[in-house]
Amino acid sequence: MKKGKRTTIYDIAAKLGITASSVSRALNNSNQVNEKTKELIMKTADELNYKRNILASNLRKGQSKTIGIVVPRINQNFFANVIAGIEEATYQKGYNLIICQSGESHDKEIQCVNTLINQDVDCIVISVSADGNDYQHLQNVIDHGIQLIQFDRVAEELETLKVINDNEQASYEAVSHLIESGYKRIGLLEGPQNLSIFKQRKTGYLRALKAYNIEVIDEIIVENAWTKELGAEGTRKLLNLPQPPDAIFASTSDFSALGVLEVANAMKIKVPAELGVCGYANEGFSEITSPSITTIDQFSIYMGNTVANLYFQEKGNTDTTSKPKIISIKPELIIRGSTAKNAKS
Amino acid sequence: MKKGKRTTIYDIAAKLGITASSVSRALNNSNQVNEKTKELIMKTADELNYKRNILASNLRKGQSKTIGIVVPRINQNFFANVIAGIEEATYQKGYNLIICQSGESHDKEIQCVNTLINQDVDCIVISVSADGNDYQHLQNVIDHGIQLIQFDRVAEELETLKVINDNEQASYEAVSHLIESGYKRIGLLEGPQNLSIFKQRKTGYLRALKAYNIEVIDEIIVENAWTKELGAEGTRKLLNLPQPPDAIFASTSDFSALGVLEVANAMKIKVPAELGVCGYANEGFSEITSPSITTIDQFSIYMGNTVANLYFQEKGNTDTTSKPKIISIKPELIIRGSTAKNAKS
DNA sequence: AAAAATTACGCAATCGATTGCAATTTCAAA
DNA sequence: TTTGAAATTGCAATCGATTGCGTAATTTTT
Numbered sequence: 001m002k003k004g005k006r007t008t009i010y011d012i013a014a015k016l017g018i019t020a021s022s023v024s025r026a027l028n029n030s031n032q033v034n035e036k037t038k039e040l041i042m043k044t045a046d047e048l049n050y051k052r053n054i055l056a057s058n059l060r061k062g063q064s065k066t067i068g069i070v071v072p073r074i075n076q077n078f079f080a081n082v083i084a085g086i087e088e089a090t091y092q093k094g095y096n097l098i099i100c101q102s103g104e105s106h107d108k109e110i111q112c113v114n115t116l117i118n119q120d121v122d123c124i125v126i127s128v129s130a131d132g133n134d135y136q137h138l139q140n141v142i143d144h145g146i147q148l149i150q151f152d153r154v155a156e157e158l159e160t161l162k163v164i165n166d167n168e169q170a171s172y173e174a175v176s177h178l179i180e181s182g183y184k185r186i187g188l189l190e191g192p193q194n195l196s197i198f199k200q201r202k203t204g205y206l207r208a209l210k211a212y213n214i215e216v217i218d219e220i221i222v223e224n225a226w227t228k229e230l231g232a233e234g235t236r237k238l239l240n241l242p243q244p245p246d247a248i249f250a251s252t253s254d255f256s257a258l259g260v261l262e263v264a265n266a267m268k269i270k271v272p273a274e275l276g277v278c279g280y281a282n283e284g285f286s287e288i289t290s291p292s293i294t295t296i297d298q299f300s301i302y303m304g305n306t307v308a309n310l311y312f313q314e315k316g317n318t319d320t321t322s323k324p325k326i327i328s329i330k331p332e333l334i335i336r337g338s339t340a341k342n343a344k345s
Numbered sequence: 346m347k348k349g350k351r352t353t354i355y356d357i358a359a360k361l362g363i364t365a366s367s368v369s370r371a372l373n374n375s376n377q378v379n380e381k382t383k384e385l386i387m388k389t390a391d392e393l394n395y396k397r398n399i400l401a402s403n404l405r406k407g408q409s410k411t412i413g414i415v416v417p418r419i420n421q422n423f424f425a426n427v428i429a430g431i432e433e434a435t436y437q438k439g440y441n442l443i444i445c446q447s448g449e450s451h452d453k454e455i456q457c458v459n460t461l462i463n464q465d466v467d468c469i470v471i472s473v474s475a476d477g478n479d480y481q482h483l484q485n486v487i488d489h490g491i492q493l494i495q496f497d498r499v500a501e502e503l504e505t506l507k508v509i510n511d512n513e514q515a516s517y518e519a520v521s522h523l524i525e526s527g528y529k530r531i532g533l534l535e536g537p538q539n540l541s542i543f544k545q546r547k548t549g550y551l552r553a554l555k556a557y558n559i560e561v562i563d564e565i566i567v568e569n570a571w572t573k574e575l576g577a578e579g580t581r582k583l584l585n586l587p588q589p590p591d592a593i594f595a596s597t598s599d600f601s602a603l604g605v606l607e608v609a610n611a612m613k614i615k616v617p618a619e620l621g622v623c624g625y626a627n628e629g630f631s632e633i634t635s636p637s638i639t640t641i642d643q644f645s646i647y648m649g650n651t652v653a654n655l656y657f658q659e660k661g662n663t664d665t666t667s668k669p670k671i672i673s674i675k676p677e678l679i680i681r682g683s684t685a686k687n688a689k690s
Numbered sequence: 691a692a693a694a695a696t697t698a699c700g701c702a703a704t705c706g707a708t709t710g711c712a713a714t715t716t717c718a719a720a
Numbered sequence: 721t722t723t724g725a726a727a728t729t730g731c732a733a734t735c736g737a738t739t740g741c742g743t744a745a746t747t748t749t750t
Contacts, residue, residue, distance in 0.1 A: 010706075032727080081420045288634055353735095363700085404736085
């Protein structure tokens with residue numbers, strides 16, 4: 001085959017002395033074309049190393065069989081897994097994924113979304129970035145008639161399909177577990193409250209305290225401690241308090257829990273005996289720290305599958321009367337060494 | 346805006362009583378159109394919420410501004426980072442990424458590549474899967490006039506652009522470090538030898554032994570130990586030998602090094618005092634294990650950047666006489682606790 | 691003010707595949 | 721052999737944007 005010259009259906013048609021219409025139909029396995037001709041066309045297509053030009057096809061059909069994904073960072077375990085899950089479920093249906101990272105920047109997120117609209121994707125799957133809470137660009141997606149699915153970090157006020165974790169319940173269970181393990185003064189490292197997931201986790205924390213009749217102490221709640229560094233910083237503050245907490249729920253991530261561990265270690269405070277630690281997200285490393293970190297698994301790959309299936313399911317659905325579906329996945333508390341207060345450490 | 350009806354350049358043209366040609370030219374900022382008209386067109390385009398249909402544009406222009414990526418797994422640190430690096434460098438130039446995972450299956454890899462050819466991508470970036478060593482599908486990419494860039498795991502016999510790590514040298518340095526740290530009997534966990542990267546790492550190992558006049562002992566070289574489980578299994582075998590090694594170079598990955606650590610721990614063999622351990626790839630967790638793992642950093646994000654830049658650089662290059670470029674990145678040995686033989690553990 | 695040189699815009703073809711409708715062929719029933 | 725229905729195939733428009741070429745409008749030059 002010559003470089004830079006793809007075979008088209010016209011080439012095939014010309015070679016066989018028929019029209020492109022028939023070739024197209026044969027290639028799409030239409031039953032409007034004679035079996036023998038079909039075979040002949042297939043064979044010739046193969047010989048000529050024909051590959052359908054999807055651009056042309058999609059342009060004509062007004063679809064793209066492409067799903068756009070916008071996440072803060074591709075190389076973050078949770079997101080990479082969700083993407084892998086989406087890929088798994090869409091690939092076999094012939095869909096392609098276009099992936100963008102917003103890098104936690106609201107502006108870049110807008111850019112990404114616009115690019116995807118340009119690309120004529122059939123669906124945009126997004127987990128919003130941490131800064132900014134203006135969602136005009138997402139409304140724009142809807143206005144363009146493109147299916148929008150939010151996952152994990154969602155803009156709640158926007159009525160779209162959503163796949164979320166039941167963050168509040170997970171959080172509630174995590175804190176309950178701490179309490180039942182014998183910890184009495186539980187600090188919280190919380191994330192940016194403009195993201196609903198972090199708000200919900202805080203709510204779960206508060207609900208658990210209330211359920212066990214434990215007083216809420218503002219002093220041991222640290223705002224915006226959602227990286228390892230910020231988590232460490234918050235922990236240092238907490239542990240230097242006159243009355244330090246005897247457990248810390250790093251509700252933002254295992255990374256921040258890792259920060260807790262490091263500070264505790266540096267201060268010679270024994271985990272879990274003197275300090276209980278619970279993280280969030282079940283990052284790969286959380287089972288190999290010492291002690292291993294109690295955390296919450298979000299079933300990220302499954303979440304990706306769910307997003308994909310939700311899309312396929314809603315694709316045929318023309319019923320506009322019903323409210324858009326929200327699927328909530330129940331995360332699972334994974335109990336490990338960092339909260340085993342009574343085990344000898 | 347009405348759902349399902351995008352504005353086209355014709356809509357804009359109609360509204361202004363001009364032709365689509367001018368609109369197109371204006372939108373492309375051609376200087377063939379009057380400044381005032383241009384402004385007017387821009388404004389109208391904005392009002393009508395116009396978004397260029399890239400499918401049509403690309404079809405006409407015979408390009409796609411899209412780069413296809415095929416990796417074994419998206420949700421593997423190294424690959425996720427490379428992808429992030431590519432994204433970083435290509436996004437700002439208006440390129441999109443289509444990402445596929447081969448799942449280490451040669452068949453799926455072929456499928457992925459064909460899909461990407463169909464999609465008319467401008468370039469395919471691939472790290473080949475572990476099984477199979479038939480590269481007809483890659484030759485096919487070249488025959489279609491699509492730029493092919495291999496990275497990390499490459500098919501050596503195929504003359505394409507490549508971005509690789511100097512695995513042999515890195516491996517040589519790692520083993521030298523073990524030797525200089527006082528370890529004398531160094532076992533090797535090796536990966537599938539049909540992948541050149543693993544072959545090179547073995548070569549580096551052998552070269553180091555030779556350089557220090559150490560005899561090669563086949564007994565302490567374990568084939569195909571490239572997951573945590575296989576690494577653990579291999580380690581068990583090694584440590585139960587009459588003359589077990591006093592260090593293990595897990596040349597395949599930090600995961601397998603982790604397996605080593607676990608087995609050593611279970612057998613009450615002290616790392617690094619009684620057993621030195623070195624991994625590969627500098628996974629996030631390797632610095633937080635106890636002891637932390639000496640490993641090799643591959644500069645994965647930078648590798649992604651390099652791939653992208655190599656593409657842009659070669660795009661204009663019509664010189665076909667020269668051999669395709671191969672860029673080799675020098676990995677860095679990161680020395681940590683697991684090889685600190687003489688430090689008290 | 692007429693001629694020459696620019697500048698701005700329109701016409702129509704093109705990229706490759708798809709598809710409604712019309713035309714032709716095939717085949718069986720009458 | 722004729723007729724009608726069914727099976728094939730062809731014709732031509734279409735998806736939306738781009739671009740070479742030609743013409744009209746405007747500006748510059750003499």
